[in-house]
Amino acid sequence: MNLVCVKGENMIRRLLDIDKVSIRVQGAKKSTAHSVLVNSVSCHVNAGEVLAIIGANGAGKSTLLNAIAGDIAFTGNITIDGVSDQAKLRARQIAVLPQLSLLNFPYRVSEVVGLARIPHDSGRQRDDEIVQEALTLMDISYLSERLYTELSGGEKQRVQLARVFAQIWQQADAPNGTRLLLLDEPTAALDLGHQKLLMGAIRELASHGVAVVMVLHDINLAARYADKALALLCSERLAFGTIEQVITRQNIKSLFDVDVHIAQHPEHNSPVVIGL
């Protein structure tokens, strides 16, 4: 089952391919400048890679992520290698963290994370184990029996993260070994320590063949932990490539209209953006 891992490290598997994807406002009759949310964007992510989507508010980052998740209509092609056409099996391959969670029923934290196992047939005992492991990964096992509605924003976010992790926990559960994780601003509510914890967990998943796409506002987090970046400017692709190619002084200036200095990380050599 561990197709990607067994076949060796030098085999590159293009897991997600986005080809000239355009998305319009639903119900818009004429295509005006305002009705195009994403305009002919292409990029790709290999298994084991982390892609960060960066850009200003309203640039189309979340819209593109929703299109990959299959929530909204688009033109162009989005190809996910080995994806199942059965909804239940696809749910074992693709997990999605929305920007905003709307849950307002008093579930226990362990029950929320347990919902992730709905598409799986791995048995109650294994499911419970995975839930506990995911809780531990997100440092919330002490909240396990608390009510979700009583948690703080950051705690809720970690519960939702544990949920999407638990959904694609094992490579063996995913048909064809295809695992794709889509995260919309996963660090938005997290403190510095838990941001680091989360990024570590994401890298760990990636090292097991998961392709990760995340929308990030923190450029330095993207630079430090992502393999590639896609910069969106006003619905269009400004740059796509390695971190060094995308996170440049000119690009940051075009994206956010902010002058910055790009330094080098003292330990990891990744670029560090310093606002001027």
Next chain:
Amino acid sequence: MHSVGQQQVFSNRAIVIGCACALLPISFFLALSFGTVSISFSDTLWSLLNSVIVSEPASGTGLISRTDLIVQQIRLPRALLAAVVGALLGICGATTQGLFRNPLADPSLIGVTAGASAGAALTIFFAGSLTSLSGLPGLGLVSIGAFVGGSIAVILVYSLATNTQGTSVATMLLAGIAITALAGSLTNILEFFGDEQILRRISLWRMGGLDGASYQRVAIAAIFGSIILVILPRFSTALNALLLGESEARHLGLSVQSIKIKLVLLVAAGVGISVALASTIAFIGLIIPHMIRLLIGPDHRYLLPISALGGAILLLLSDTIARTIVSPIELPVGLVTAILGAPFFISLLRRRHEFGMR
């Protein structure tokens, strides 16, 4: 730490399930025993056993004793109807709240009950000349009318009040007011234009709460009710996932659109049948799921069946109170449930921020 908490949840569930299972036969028995004529528990039990064991009532004498008449012919069908209707209202309330992702969504508050009433009245108006409407086919027809009316109401409220962000309480309740007003005026128009006979039928049906209970009504309630009571719990997992949000449920591999349509139709059928057979009974679908959720949490695998049990118990007890409190006059059971339910609803509305509602 967590294992203690989990045990707590499980023991809570076990206690609540045990209590509900014990209370149902007790309240059923109370409903048979209490009334204008009080019958001792032993006589009630004896009469009940008689009706089960002896197929021909009082075959020896050719006469039915007064106790047997009251218990078997009057109170037993009424109690059976109350139990089934209560169970339907309880489970439909729990389902509606899950579907709307909103703990204040109750079929009687959001216009579904009113829509079902209007559907039933329309059926009586237009089909009254075709059938007598008292036999099985007539009752079946009225039930179908109520189902259609209820369906239209749920679909309207849902599409008005729900978007990807969930259901807004304000819009939902306002839509409920609008639909209730519209359905009420529709019924009034029918009464205005109907001839004397139709008028009489509609008003008879409207007044006929559980006191119109007959074995025919029990048969219809039992057939359709048990279908709904068996099918709805199969959607427990789907409802659990739907509480996360619609797109989240879709990402968990559920075909949300078709599940929503099925749930809406099942709720409309459940409410429609209860309206057709026992007229409007408010608030059971609100109180019961809430109490159960407070006790055992929102997991629909337990919430749905226990809400059905709880609804049956509450309606049996309410009906017993309605029959005995100012005996020999009978209060409409809807009055009792409303007196119990309205303060409950107001307190929920005041505390809605605790539930994270907008």
